[in-house]
Amino acid sequence: MDRLPQWADVFLIPLISVLIAFAISGLVIVGIGEDPVVAVQTMISGALGSTYGWGYTLYYATNFIFTGLAVSVAFHARLFNIGGEGQALLGGLGVALVCLAVDWPHWLVALPVAMIAGALFGAAWAAVPAYLQAKRGSHIVITTIMFNFIAAALLNYVLVNHLKPPRAQDPSSARFPSGTNLPTFQDMFSTAETTLFRGAPVNITFFIALIACLLVWLLIWRTKLGYQIRSYGQSEPAAIYAGISPVRITMIAMLISGGLAGMMAINNVMGEAEKLVLNAVEGAGFIGIAVALMGRNHPVGVILAGFLFGFLVQGGAELQFTTSIPRDLIVVIQALVILFTGALDNMVRIPLAKLFTRKGGA
Amino acid sequence: MDLETLLQVLDSTIRLATPLLLACLAGLFSERAGIFDIGLEGKMLAAAFFSGAVAYTTGTVWLGLLAGIAASLTLSGIHGLASITFRGNQLISGVAINFLASGMTVVIAEDWFRQGGRTPSLVGDARFKPIELPLSGIDIPLIGPIYTDLISGHTILVYLALLLVPASWWLLYRTRFGLRLRAVGENPAAVDTAGINVTGLRFAAVGICGVLCGIAGAYLATALQAGFVKEMSAGRGFIALAALIFAKWRPWHALVACLLFGLLQALSLRPDVVTAMTSFDVPVQLLDALPYILTVVILAGFVGKAIPPRAGGEPYVKEQ
Numbered sequence: 001m002d003r004l005p006q007w008a009d010v011f012l013i014p015l016i017s018v019l020i021a022f023a024i025s026g027l028v029i030v031g032i033g034e035d036p037v038v039a040v041q042t043m044i045s046g047a048l049g050s051t052y053g054w055g056y057t058l059y060y061a062t063n064f065i066f067t068g069l070a071v072s073v074a075f076h077a078r079l080f081n082i083g084g085e086g087q088a089l090l091g092g093l094g095v096a097l098v099c100l101a102v103d104w105p106h107w108l109v110a111l112p113v114a115m116i117a118g119a120l121f122g123a124a125w126a127a128v129p130a131y132l133q134a135k136r137g138s139h140i141v142i143t144t145i146m147f148n149f150i151a152a153a154l155l156n157y158v159l160v161n162h163l164k165p166p167r168a169q170d171p172s173s174a175r176f177p178s179g180t181n182l183p184t185f186q187d188m189f190s191t192a193e194t195t196l197f198r199g200a201p202v203n204i205t206f207f208i209a210l211i212a213c214l215l216v217w218l219l220i221w222r223t224k225l226g227y228q229i230r231s232y233g234q235s236e237p238a239a240i241y242a243g244i245s246p247v248r249i250t251m252i253a254m255l256i257s258g259g260l261a262g263m264m265a266i267n268n269v270m271g272e273a274e275k276l277v278l279n280a281v282e283g284a285g286f287i288g289i290a291v292a293l294m295g296r297n298h299p300v301g302v303i304l305a306g307f308l309f310g311f312l313v314q315g316g317a318e319l320q321f322t323t324s325i326p327r328d329l330i331v332v333i334q335a336l337v338i339l340f341t342g343a344l345d346n347m348v349r350i351p352l353a354k355l356f357t358r359k360g361g362a
Numbered sequence: 363m364d365l366e367t368l369l370q371v372l373d374s375t376i377r378l379a380t381p382l383l384l385a386c387l388a389g390l391f392s393e394r395a396g397i398f399d400i401g402l403e404g405k406m407l408a409a410a411f412f413s414g415a416v417a418y419t420t421g422t423v424w425l426g427l428l429a430g431i432a433a434s435l436t437l438s439g440i441h442g443l444a445s446i447t448f449r450g451n452q453l454i455s456g457v458a459i460n461f462l463a464s465g466m467t468v469v470i471a472e473d474w475f476r477q478g479g480r481t482p483s484l485v486g487d488a489r490f491k492p493i494e495l496p497l498s499g500i501d502i503p504l505i506g507p508i509y510t511d512l513i514s515g516h517t518i519l520v521y522l523a524l525l526l527v528p529a530s531w532w533l534l535y536r537t538r539f540g541l542r543l544r545a546v547g548e549n550p551a552a553v554d555t556a557g558i559n560v561t562g563l564r565f566a567a568v569g570i571c572g573v574l575c576g577i578a579g580a581y582l583a584t585a586l587q588a589g590f591v592k593e594m595s596a597g598r599g600f601i602a603l604a605a606l607i608f609a610k611w612r613p614w615h616a617l618v619a620c621l622l623f624g625l626l627q628a629l630s631l632r633p634d635v636v637t638a639m640t641s642f643d644v645p646v647q648l649l650d651a652l653p654y655i656l657t658v659v660i661l662a663g664f665v666g667k668a669i670p671p672r673a674g675g676e677p678y679v680k681e682q
Contacts (some may be wrong), residue, residue: 028466028469031473032469032470032472032473050552080451080453080454082453082457089660108466128658132658132661132662136661136662136663137663138658138661138662138663139661139670142400142604142657142661143401143452143658143661145400145600145603145650146600146604146654146655146657146658146661147654147658149597149600149651149654150651150655150658153647153648153650153654154647154651155649156647156650157645157647157648160647160659161645166492179502182517255579278537286457286461289454289457293454324470324472324473325469326472326479328464328465328468328469328472328479329465329469330465330466331461331464331465331468332461332462332466332469333465334460334461334465335458335460335461335462335464335465336458336462338457338458338461339440339444339454339455339458339459339462342446342450342451342454342455342458343444343445343448343450343451343452343454343455343458344443344450344455345446345448346448346449346450347448350448
């Protein structure tokens with residue numbers, strides 16, 4: 001399997017896997033009596049045909065870039081963090097507590113504090129599974145799944161019993177003060193004559209997500225700590241032999257991972273909802289798994305995959321309006337992408353490797 | 363608490379523990395053979411939909427059960443293909459299967475029934491009915507009500523699930539197949555050296571897991587409730603996984619764990635009982651979260667260490 005040239009490993013295999021996933025999704029669309037070509041056209045015009053569509057696509061992409069980065073950083077240390085959903089929920093709690101704490105004068109003041117709070121809450125939620133993995137060998141996949149459920153119950157409790165304003169019907173917090181409202185693309189890019197991104201939730205967090213990608217790239221490939229994380233992920237015995245502490249790397253990688261997932265909350269809680277609602281994360285933590293797998297754990301790949309899933313989610317919402325295809329089709333596509341780029345990787349890799357050796361030998 | 367309330371809570375404990383038990387035993391077979399399965403949830407959900415859909419269409423619950431098992435087995439086949447044949451990551455495969463079931467059930471339900479991702483309600487022979495055991499309604503103090511209300515009056519799948527506990531124990535610990543299945547989860551290389559087909563055994567285990575998850579899902583849609591609703595497995599596959607760890611991968615302990623988690627679920631439906639018992643307000647959310655919290659505590663090894671099968675999660679590569 002090491003016979004594959006690097007470009008094939010990085011581009012060709014994910015591309016083929018994603019194409020297989022899309023082809024099967026197309027068959028599903030045919031199976032329910034719809035036209036896949038029309039479906040794709042509807043999705044493209046809905047997600048990319050207007051600045052409004054772009055505004056939603058980029059908003060979702062921002063969420064997925066954060067959770068995709070979170071899963072990637074953990075993957076580099078060979079840790080499978082399925083807990084992004086719970087960590088992002090807790091991040092939302094942190095952001096909400098900050099936003100509701102004082103009457104913020106300006107978003108520029110509120111944003112850094114909210115970011116720190118979101119990251120801290122997310123990291124704290126990742127810390128317990130990380131500690132149990134590092135010190136007691138409890139399988140991190142199981143503990144992070146459990147922590148997703150505990151997070152959902154905890155958030156439900158906090159919202160219903162503490163954050164919900166008295167006499168309110170919905171289990172959601174009070175509206176955040178206007179000093180915490182982040183500038184949207186509409187505020188930033190509209191001119192006096194034309195309004196762009198009207199009503200779309202994409203906001204300044206998109207750029208913070210891109211900066212996060214750059215920082216993660218620097219961390220993983222340009223620092224000693226990143227080298228240690230990757231060494232540990234490649235071979236635990238070799239890393240230990242080189243004096244790298246498994247406990248330290250497990251803790252640090254998971255804290256960064258949880259912090260990134262928690263920071264997503266400045267987009268969905270502070271940027272979009274402007275209050276804390278139940279199920280604010282809407283599965284973005286899980287989509288992060290697909291994004292990381294498809295993006296090969298590289299920040300550039302995560303941006304591309306995050307954008308693709310942003311497109312799918314927004315396009316899927318449009319499908320629901322104009323065709324009889326429910327938006328749950330996106331969950332199917334997500335599942336197939338995870339299946340083919342993650343679990344069935346060898347199905348593509350082995351025949352491809354054979355093909356390349358035959359060519360090389362001739 | 364009076365006897366009637368107690369019996370009500372225990373009765374609903376048994377009904378709620380049944381799907382957990384079936385899924386837990388399913389996971390037991392798979393994981394004992396070295397194949398981690400976090401896709402129990404998805405298999406149950408798929409089975410719930412197809413059993414409900416076919417039972418509604420044909421009006422025969424048994425055909426529904428078969429369809430549920432077939433759906434679950436299909437997903438098991440994908441899991442086997444990914445984790446045994448192509449030696450992929452078993453956890454990632456499980457995650458994919460959960461999402462696949464979550465999405466496909468709604469997409470197909472919308473296409474077939476157009477009721478917002480649910481099947482129409484099941485009536486008559488499209489559902490499993492409670493079985494009144496002989497002598498139920500017998501008039502003996504204490505024993506009479508316990509027999510009539512608690513032991514009698516469940517659907518056949520409840521009794522089947524309970525019988526599967528000793529059956530699984532016997533199969534795993536008293537047959538050659540069971541010995542080999544457990545061995546392949548601990549040391550597949552040794553099993554292979556003995557001339558036994560590792561791949562075949564693992565596929566058999568994954569297949570048994572599929573059948574049991576199929577029954578669990580069918581129970582949800584055709585016995586516990588009357589029809590399929592979106593996401594009706596509601597995390598039960600993960601609670602079953604928790605129970606499996608709680609039970610340390612042993613059948614009788616699995617029964618105890620599932621009854622405990624079933625009791626917690628039954629209590630979270632009756633907050634009034636909990637308040638009366640503890641004399642202070644226990645948040646419902648705490649009861650919901652308790653199975654998961656208990657599992658983390660067990661996993662942390664504070665109450666006896668849970669050690670999974672040694673070769674669990676590792677694809678087996680035959681020596682050349």
